[in-house]
Amino acid sequence: MALQHSVLSPVFTCLCSLMYIFSTGLVVVVAVLTVRHIWYSRRLSCFSKPQTRSWLLGHLGKIRNTEEGLQQMDDLVKTYKHSCFWFLGPFYHLVRLFHPDYVKPLLMVPASMTVKKGLIYNHLQPWLGHSVLISNSEVWSRKRRLLTPAFHFDVLKNYITIFNSSSKIMHDKWCRLVAEGKTNLEMFDHVSLMTLDSLLKCAFSYDSNCQESPSEYVSAIVQLCDLVAQRQHNILHHWDWIYWKTQQGKLFKQTLNIVHRFSRDVVQKRRALHKKQREIITQSVAPTSQRRKDFVDILLLTRDEDGRGLTDEEIQAEANTFMFAGHDTTASAICWMLYNLARHEHYQEKCRQEVMDLMEGRDGQEIKWEDLSNLPFTTMCIKESLRLHTPVQAVSRSYTQDMVLPGNRTVPAGEICLVSIYGTHHNPIVWTNPNVSTWSLIPIDLTQKFAMTELQVVVALTLLRFRLTPGVNPELGSSRVRRLPQIVLRAEGGLWLQLENDPQR
Numbered sequence: 452m453a454l455q456h457s458v459l460s461p462v463f464t465c466l467c468s469l470m471y472i473f474s475t476g477l478v479v480v481v482a483v484l485t486v487r488h489i490w491y492s493r494r495l496s497c498f499s500k501p502q503t504r505s506w507l508l509g510h511l512g513k514i515r516n517t518e519e520g521l522q523q524m525d526d527l528v529k530t531y532k533h534s535c536f537w538f539l540g541p542f543y544h545l546v547r548l549f550h551p552d553y554v555k556p557l558l559m560v561p562a563s564m565t566v567k568k569g570l571i572y573n574h575l576q577p578w579l580g581h582s583v584l585i586s587n588s589e590v591w592s593r594k595r596r597l598l599t600p601a602f603h604f605d606v607l608k609n610y611i612t613i614f615n616s617s618s619k620i621m622h623d624k625w626c627r628l629v630a631e632g633k634t635n636l637e638m639f640d641h642v643s644l645m646t647l648d649s650l651l652k653c654a655f656s657y658d659s660n661c662q663e664s665p666s667e668y669v670s671a672i673v674q675l676c677d678l679v680a681q682r683q684h685n686i687l688h689h690w691d692w693i694y695w696k697t698q699q700g701k702l703f704k705q706t707l708n709i710v711h712r713f714s715r716d717v718v719q720k721r722r723a724l725h726k727k728q729r730e731i732i733t734q735s736v737a738p739t740s741q742r743r744k745d746f747v748d749i750l751l752l753t754r755d756e757d758g759r760g761l762t763d764e765e766i767q768a769e770a771n772t773f774m775f776a777g778h779d780t781t782a783s784a785i786c787w788m789l790y791n792l793a794r795h796e797h798y799q800e801k802c803r804q805e806v807m808d809l810m811e812g813r814d815g816q817e818i819k820w821e822d823l824s825n826l827p828f829t830t831m832c833i834k835e836s837l838r839l840h841t842p843v844q845a846v847s848r849s850y851t852q853d854m855v856l857p858g859n860r861t862v863p864a865g866e867i868c869l870v871s872i873y874g875t876h877h878n879p880i881v882w883t884n885p886n887v888s889t890w891s892l893i894p895i896d897l898t899q900k901f902a903m904t905e906l907q908v909v910v911a912l913t914l915l916r917f918r919l920t921p922g923v924n925p926e927l928g929s930s931r932v933r934r935l936p937q938i939v940l941r942a943e944g945g946l947w948l949q950l951e952n953d954p955q956r
């Protein structure tokens with residue numbers, strides 16, 4: 452008995468101490484979070500605060516990534532007109548902005564005072580490293596200068612052949628499916644593979660054949676995008692020390708290995724090739740055959756004012772970003788454009804007529820660089836579709852100084868500003884008739900011309916070969932479309948269209 456007592460007593464004391472430490476820790480954490488929350492709420496009291504669930508939980512669980520979530524955003528914009536204050540429990544405090552007069556001054560702040568901070572950038576960092584999308588201040592400015600040649604018009608001119616050939620592969624596949632009687636097709640599956648196919652050729656000169664047969668690298672990119680989207684929706688997974696222990700976190704790391712191995716290999720091999728070519732030139736042997744320069748080539752050659760180039764690691768980061776930022780966004784823009792044309796037959800016909808007039812008397816069906824400025828109506832419809840179905844819903848920023856907005860409202864330094872591109876594009880004060888106004892207020896980015904060129908080529912070639920009408924979503928059993936805002940705007944259960952081969956072509 453005495454022995455039992457002498458053994459159990461220290462165990463009991465130890466347990467009590469542990470419980471004491473744990474509960475004291477918990478009280479301290481709750482106290483710190485509460486004080487922090489009260490402090491933030493005071494600082495942001497100049498912004499209207501929509502009704503909350505409770506004083507502590509705030510709007511936690513109210514941001515929904517569904518059709519209803521977008522409708523809720525419409526209501527928010529109608530009620531608060533330019534901005535409001537949201538908080539997700541004691542963890543995140545956000546100023547949400549959706550009017551150009553509030554958004555413009557913030558987006559025009561010099562890079563040296565801007566910090567990309569918010570819900571998604573940290574989650575992308577393991578994948579994209581310190582790329583231009585994630586970096587800040589001088590690092591961002593330097594990267595941006597070094598990247599600019601990669602999106603120069605002369606470079607884009609080379610890419611137009613790739614856009615044509617990737618579209619043709621997709622359209623040939625559609626023709627085969629239509630001939631087999633499969634006329635109701637889900638657009639995202641097809642179009643995402645096509646944009647990935649194009650990007651792989653533009654970035655790495657790599658022909659993955661991913662539109663015809665599965666590719667490990669392409670599947671890995673698609674999976675990483677899904678995992679990033681899932682992580683965003685689970686607030687507990689926002690903390691690295693929890694996320695990396697979860698199944699999704701482990702899967703993310705495994706998948707990341709595939710993607711990183713691929714880009715590392717390409718960059719290393721290409722650097723070696725450049726070195727070899729330089730040696731051949733200095734030894735003045737016969738001229739080497741001229742290969743079309745891709746994104747990696749340009750990044751290997753680019754230099755800053757001091758003559759310094761990018762390291763292998765930096766090039767990999769930019770190449771990974773190019774793949775991540777370039778495929779889903781453009782795919783979303785193309786799919787929604789085709790959907791809008793399917794719903795508005797009259798405009799579809801007007802666009803088709805414009806493309807047919809342009810191609811009249813030509814042998815092949817190839818859109819050339821010079822053609823792009825001769826598609827004004829189609830281009831206008833693309834821009835309107837980008838406004839109505841904004842591929843990227845929001846960006847977030849914070850600032851190293853207090854920012855004063857109209858009405859003397861101040862966003863304190865360090866506060867997260869969630870700039871709603873969707874909200875700004877649907878704000879009824881700006882668009883008196885939001886269903887018919889044109890073009891967006893927020894320019895997309897330095898890659899705007901790249902995206903627009905791809906959109907023009909794909910849309911024009913699609914209209915030449917197919918007639919589009921709304922399809923039937925097998926999950927919903929109807930042609931109803933429910934928007935799904937993830938990293939980019941998608942549709943629940945996919946976006947289904949009915950295709951018919953144009954008998955005239």
Ligand code: HEM
Pocket residue numbers: 567583584585595772773774776777778780781784842843846847895896897898901902
């Ligand atoms: C319709 C198509 C596109 C849309 C709607 C779109 C939208 C956006 C938005 C909203 C941002 C700002 C993100 C932020 O700061 O948080 C961004 C940045 C970026 N996007 Fe795109 N994008 C599109 C196409 C592309 C393409 C095709 C590429 C590459 C080939 C690309 C590469 C990038 C890069 C590198 C950045 C970072 C730029 C910077 O920080 O200066 N995007 N994009």
